[in-house]
Amino acid sequence: MSFYALGYGERVPRTGAYVAVGIVIAFLLGLGAGFLFGRGGVVTVTVPTTVTHTVERTVTFTPPIPQQYTSPQPTAPTTAKQVQLLQNITLKVAMSTDIKALDIHFAMGVADFEVLGKVYEALFKIAWDGSKLAYVPGLVKSYNQLNETAWLFILRNNVVFHNGKKLTAEDVKYSLLRSIRLSGIGKQLLTDAAGNPIITNIVIANETAFILKLSAPFTPLFENLAHLSTAIMPKEIALKYWDGPITSIEDVIGTGPFRLVSYEKGAKVVLQRFDGYWGNRPNVKTLEYLIMPDASARVSAVISGVVDVAVGISPDMVEALRSQGIEVYRAPGVRLVLVATNCKRVPDVRIRQALNYAVNKEDVVKEFMRGYAEIATSVASPTFPNVVSLKPYTYNVTKARQLLEEAGFVGKKLTLLTSTRSPKDIQLAQVIQQYLKSVGIEVEIVQMEHTAFLKRVFTDHDFDLAIYGPSPSSLYYALTYWRTGASLNGPEYSNPEYDKLLDEIATEPSEVKRVELYRKAQEILWRDAPAIWLYFEDILIAARPGIKGLQVLPFQMLIVDNVYV
Amino acid sequence: MRRLWINIVKGFLNLLLVFLITTAVIYFLARLFPGDTITVLYGEVNSLQDGRRILEAKLGLDKPLYIQLISFWQKILVGDWGISIFAGKPVFDLVFQRYVNSLMLSFTATLTTTAVCILLAYLSFTRRCQRLTTLVASISTSIPAALWGVILMVALVLAKVSIPFGSIIMPLITLTIAGVGVFYTILKSLIDEALSEPFMAFYRAMGLTKSRLFLKALRYALPMYITAVLYRMGLIIAGAVATETIFNYPGMGKLLIDAFASRDYPVLLGWAVIISLTLAALNITGDVMQDILDPRVRELM
DSSP, rough: OOOOOOGGGGGGGHHHHHHHHHHHHHHHHHHHHHTTTTOOOOOOOOOOOOOOOOOOOOOSSSOOOOOOEEEOOOOOSSHHHHHHOOEEEEEEEEEESSSSSSSGGGGSSSSHHHHHHOOOOOEEEEESSOOOOOEEEEEEEEEEEEETTTEEEOOOOOOTTTOOBBBBHHHHHHHHHHHHOOHHHHHHHHBBSSBBBSSEEEEEETTTTTEEEEEOOTTTTHHHHSGGGGGOHHHHHHTSSSSSSOOOOOOOOOOSEEEEEETTTTEEEEEETTTTTTSSOOOOEEEEEEEEEOOHHHHHHHTTSSSSOOOOOGHHHHHHHHHOOEEEEEEEOOOEEEEEEEEETTHHHHHHHHHHHSSOOHHHIIIIHHHHHHOOOSSSSSTTTOOOOOOOOOOOHHHHHHHHHHHTTOOOOEEEETTTTOHHHHHHHHHHHHHHHHTTEEEEEEEEEEHHHIIIIISSEEEEEEEOOOSSSSSHHHHHSSSSTTTTTOOOOOOOOHHHHHHHHHHHHHHHHHHHHHHHHHHHHHOOOSSEEEEEEEEEEETTOOOOEEETTTTEEEEEEEEEB | OOOHHHHHHHHHHHHHHHHHHHHHHHHHHHHHHHOOHHHHHTTTTOHHHHHHHHHHHHTTTOOOHHHHHHHHHHHTTTTTBBOOOOOOOOSSHHHHHHHHHHHHHHHHHHHHHHHHHHHHHHHTTOOSSHHHHHHHHHHHHHHHHHHHHHHHHHHHHTTTTTTTTTSSHHHHHHHHHHHHHHHHHHHHHHHHHHHHHEEEEEEEHHTOHHHHHHHHHHHHHHHHHHHHHHHHHHHHHHOOOOHHHHHTTTTTHHHHHHHHHHOHHHHHHHHHHHHHHHHHHEEEEEEEEEEHHHHHHHHHH
8 A cells, every 4th residue: 555646557647747737737827817817007107206286385386497496385284173174084996006116216117106106205296287297396395506517405394204214315315326226217317318327416415405416407307306216215225225126114114195004915005194294194094005907806896895996997997887876087197108110120201100190090099998088199298398289190091001102111011019918908909900901001919928028129129019108207208218229219219310409408598498499309209200109098097986085197196185085 | 565665755756856847947937938027127117237237136137047946946945935026025925825825715615616516416316406407517617717707796796795805705606616517517427427336226226315325426436526626726726817816815826927927036936836846745645535535446556
């Protein structure tokens, strides 16, 4: 008698073969299901820090970077009445993707900024008045330009970190240095075209004052410092994680209105109101993010009341949700969905323009997006200051065919790459395929797992056409995506005139001239068409009717500051 | 006696071989798949050559693949499972928690499936509700588990019942419903086989009641049935991916998908280690069970 079934033939398969087959099957099943049920999110690049105007603070949203600025002091909630009014709401939010990082300097996706954006703050903030975005001081109280390349900043003096430590200029210095050193986006924002840091030195004047010395004048400085990838953390934490991402939740310490209390990978993130917050404290005491990759699960959860709010609602769900008495919020989005056209493979600008003429954007928005999108007539979201509306490529098959013939591009085949992360992208690919077929271009759709897709598009540049959607934080940042050799320049677009304009914008002190330069750069990019410009996706959020005061930002970010029940 | 020892040693060597091959295959597959941890960390932004270098050196990803694998084997033999790149926690803690969840799901789902199957088999044995049992079995087999999950969810939403996301209940119900069809068919054919054996005719002649007869037939069917059930148990432990994803259940399937999507290699290897050991253990259990339950196998030895 034996404990092992190795002696008696056919009846039981051999251990080795059995287990190996089992493993391979399980692995393949897992892989397959991962593709099928993968993240329902979207290809998104960056989301910056945000704020909406609170009752007390009356910041004007228009000032495009004055030479000197002192923000009004927020009046502390002095009246006992206001303190009494503070509610202790628990808000549960269903999110489509898990957070990828606990470290704000490594934040990449929408979910990362949604969660960590409540925990961290940057020197400046992005304000939203319902139609335009603006960049206003955040942790900075006032600033002063000393000369062309030196700025003096004074910090607010009532800001404390979640660990009780007061915010000082030292923290700012090491946070910015770490952001430039480690953060992918931080490096994008704070280095110039040649890769040299824009901030050459940070001089600490005293506890709350510091001077940023620049290598050259840099006009988009404030809007870039408003991006959460340059958020501020305590100096000790910045130094402790000098070489890699923060991995312990005890070290997730910011100055924001919420602090991180627990994180269960793949399941949920719990935030708690920070009572030492310098600004107005929100009514939400506990903010719970539940990670639900399945779109129908999110909808079911909000209808059945398991969650209060669900993000990432597909346009075809809107009617069903409304009929169930669920509120659906709609906000214009900054995510520009496009079909990047590899400029090395398709060097002739006529072909790229023809591709733009060949797609009926009106119909795509109306039919495919059910009207929950805005046709792109600009290279960045019109919610950004200085964005201009350009002459649309109106759907015109004859013109497209004519341009293609002129360029000798007839009967050619192109591959269209999509990420399997978003089912919507795959459907869109099929729509594009049909349109291009009608002008005589055969399109082969290639689907890829998201990380592999990123590598193929942004590192290897091995594609003809690719669907993705950048979400920049400002017009300047959006324009730098297309600079020669920029890391987000997937299609390898290159135009020396355009690059030169970007450099001029960065150094041009005159507001009027800068607006003109911005317009020129946008026109060139639009005309050169390194992509089929499609549409700006609306942001759709479902919330239970009891939740009042919820605001949604164009970065698909929830503002819970004014939520009450 | 000597034979027994040879078998044990053989079995152990087999296990070791399987373990080494599994981890190697999974690690190579994961590494050969385009995209790596640092691409995930940095997303679209790729120009960060020094940032990339700093991290690669820190994570040990800069060395050749086989060296990484050998150093992993060295560590795992002394019980060091490594640290997750994203969660920063020891891999063992992460994997173990998920493993316990999956084990629980697998075990309870097997129990409920078996209970329902036996009930259905009994109904069919006594020639009652024949049509119903066939209907249940064919509906259950014709719809895959993933779809059952969605159907259940929609049903609950329409019934305005709040869905317990993250709890074991929904995956358990889904897997039970999806499993009943196949296992009922297996059990029924085994029982039919038993009925054609002469010993059943003998029992019948002895005047045993219907339920006693059913128990005898069940006893005959048990060894084969358990072998089949154990195989499915292994699959559920390895990850009921679709079901876990829909109902947000933190099991091994979600762990695998998350680890793969973020290219968290230490966690991926942790998954491979624990699953290969489990499947091997299940196989051995199956053999032992068969030894115990089937006297004919014992006599053969």
